[in-house]
Amino acid sequence: xxxxxxxxxLLAALLMFSTAALAxxxxxxxxxxxxxxxxxxxxxxxxxxxxxxxxxxxxDRPVFADVTTGFAxxxxxxxxxxxxxxxxxxxxxxxxxxxxxxxxxxxGGVPVAVTYCPLCNTAIVFDxxxxxxxxxxxxxxxxxxxxxxxxxxQTESWWQQYTGEGIVGAMTGEQLRSVPARLESxxxxxxxxxxxxxxxxxxxxxxxxxxxxYKGYDTMPVPFLxxxxxxxxxxxxxxxxxxxxxxxxxxxxxxxGWWSDGDLMITWEPGQNSALDTRKxxxxxxxxxxxxxxxxxxxxxxxxxxxxxxxxxxxxKIVY
Numbered sequence: 339x340x341x342x343x344x345x346x347x348l349l350a351a352l353l354m355f356s357t358a359a360l361a362x363x364x365x366x367x368x369x370x371x372x373x374x375x376x377x378x379x380x381x382x383x384x385x386x387x388x389x390x391x392x393x394x395x396x397x398d399r400p401v402f403a404d405v406t407t408g409f410a411x412x413x414x415x416x417x418x419x420x421x422x423x424x425x426x427x428x429x430x431x432x433x434x435x436x437x438x439x440x441x442x443x444x445x446g447g448v449p450v451a452v453t454y455c456p457l458c459n460t461a462i463v464f465d466x467x468x469x470x471x472x473x474x475x476x477x478x479x480x481x482x483x484x485x486x487x488x489x490x491x492q493t494e495s496w497w498q499q500y501t502g503e504g505i506v507g508a509m510t511g512e513q514l515r516s517v518p519a520r521l522e523s524x525x526x527x528x529x530x531x532x533x534x535x536x537x538x539x540x541x542x543x544x545x546x547x548x549x550x551x552y553k554g555y556d557t558m559p560v561p562f563l564x565x566x567x568x569x570x571x572x573x574x575x576x577x578x579x580x581x582x583x584x585x586x587x588x589x590x591x592x593x594x595g596w597w598s599d600g601d602l603m604i605t606w607e608p609g610q611n612s613a614l615d616t617r618k619x620x621x622x623x624x625x626x627x628x629x630x631x632x633x634x635x636x637x638x639x640x641x642x643x644x645x646x647x648x649x650x651x652x653x654x655k656i657v658y
Contacts, residue, residue: 368390368391369391369489369494371493371494372489372494372495372496372506372507373495373506373507373508374506374507376506376507376508376510377505377506377507377510378503378504378505378506378510378511379482379498379505379506381506383482383483384480384481384482384487384496384506385480385481385482385563386479386480386481387457387479387480387481387486387563388479389477389479390479391476391477391478391479391489392476392477392479393477393479394437394438394439394477394479395438395476395477396438396439396440396441396442396475396476396477397434397438397440397441397442397537397540398442398474399540400441400442400443400537400540401537401538401539401540402428402535402536402537402538403535403536403538404533404535404536405429405527405528405531405532405533405534405535405536408429408535408536408537408538409524409528409536411548412431412433412524412548412620413524413611413619413620414523414524414525414609415523415524415525415609415610415611415620415624416431416432416433416523416524416610416611416613416619416620417431417432417521417522417523417524417610417611417612417613417619418430418431418432418521418522418523418524418527418536419432419435419452419454419461419463419519419520419521420519420520420521420522420527420530420531420534421445421450421452421463421517421518421519421520422445422446422531422534423445423446423447423448423450423517424446424447424448425446426445426446426447426535427527427530427531427533427534427535428443428445428534428535428536428537429524429527429531429534429535429536429537430452430537431524431536431537432454432461432613432619433547433548433549433613433619434537434538434539434547435452435454435461436454436456436550436551436552436613436619437545437547437551438545439453439454439455439456439477439486440452440453440454440475440476440477440488441453441537442466442474442475448465448517449465449466449467449472450463450464450465450466450517451463451464451466451473451475451488451514452519453475453486453488453499455485455486455499455500456551456552456555456613456614457481457484457485457486457552457555457561457562457563458483458484458485458486458500458642458643458646459556459577459613459614459641459642459643459646460485460486460499460500460640460641460642460646461519461521461640461641462499462500462502462516462519462640463516463517463518463519464502464514464515464516464517465514465515465516465517466514468509468512468514471492473490473491473492473493474490474491474492475488475489475490475491475497476488476489476490476491477489478496480496481563482498482505483500483564483566483646483649483650484561484562484563484564484645484646484649485498485499485500485646485649485650486498486499486500487499487505490509493507493508493509494507495507495508495509495510495512497509497514498650500640500642500646500650501650502514502515502516516638517638518635518636518637518638519636519638520627520628520629520636521610521627521628521641522610522627522629523609523610523611523627524536525609526609526610526627548618548619548620549617549618549619550613550614550615550616550617550618550619550622552614553615553616553617554615554616555614556575556577556612556614556615556643557575557615558575559575560574560575561574561575561643561645564645564649566645566649567648567649567652568645568648569644569645569647569648569656571656571658572587572644572656572658573644574643574644574645574648575643575644575645576588576589576643576644576658577589577625577641577642577643577644578641578642578643578644578647578656579591579604579628579630579639579640579641580639580640580641580642580647580651580654581602581630581637581638581639582654583651583653583654583655584654584655584657585644585647585651585654585655585656585657586604586656586657586658587644587656587657587658588606588625588626588628588641589658590657590658591604591605591606591628592606592626594606595607597657601632601633602630602631602632602637603629603630603631603632604628604629604630605628605629606626606627606628607626607627607629608624608626608627609624609626609627610624610625610626610627611623611624611625612624612625628641644656
């Protein structure tokens with residue numbers, strides 16, 4: 339155990355599980371409107387990620403600039419989450435999302451939650467309506483399988499970001515619908531959407547935007563705040579492209595350049611920085627751009643770490 343990063347992760351996992359037993363009473367005091375008698379996962383699988391409720395503040399009133407000016411100061415290869423609905427195309431730079439994790443927005447008339455979990459490297463856009471009712475989301479400060487747990491302000495139910503499932507409270511068992519989105523470079527978004535919009539900070543001085551607070555995380559030998567089973571035959575921090583219960587190794591896609599199965603096509607091209615590598619996101623190593631389509635139409639998917647896919651889809655298959 340000579341690598342200090344391994345020791346740090348093990349100590350963090352020990353802290354997480356030693357405090358989990360104390361969490362119940364604290365949760366009930368901090369969340370008086372949450373019905374903890376309703377839950378679809380064991381509550382002892384949920385632990386504090388460190389910050390408290392909304393200490394990582396979501397963005398509720400997003401501000402945008404035209405694509406021609408919105409990327410000022412952003413490197414062409416920096417990653418953005420992009421979504422386009424009914425001709426309304428928007429880019430959400432990870433240099434901002436890494437500090438806020440959730441943006442409550444409306445795109446093309448559709449209420450959406452644009453989410454990013456740094457610990458599992460998962461960017462997912464959800465239609466935030468449940469039975470036609472828009473929900474507003476915040477961060478609980480808690481995690482499960484190292485994955486972000488969100489809450490909705492209307493019922494204060496808790497939601498697993500990776501699956502979009504309500505796991506605690508009145509919304510237990512409800513499912514958010516994911517919206518097709520891409521994790522791509524700023525340059526590629528600008529080329530695809532000349533009339534697009536770019537999220538800019540409400541207050542540029544509020545956070546050190548452009549800085550990665552998780553320096554070196556995606557090259558750690560083991561994940562932080564996770565003590566579950568690891569995938570077999572693949573580095574737990576290896577990136578995978580996920581569709582349902584199937585995943586494809588990013589390293590394999592990078593070597594091959596593409597993967598097809600019937601009408602499903604997955605392609606890889608260089609030119610996107612890792613947001614979780616170096617201190618400055620713009621200097622992160624090139625992890626490339628992935629596009630997933632079926633008959634030429636974008637398909638909902640996730641790009642995450644192998645350990646996350648294995649934790650949430652233990653019976654899933656990884657092609658590598």
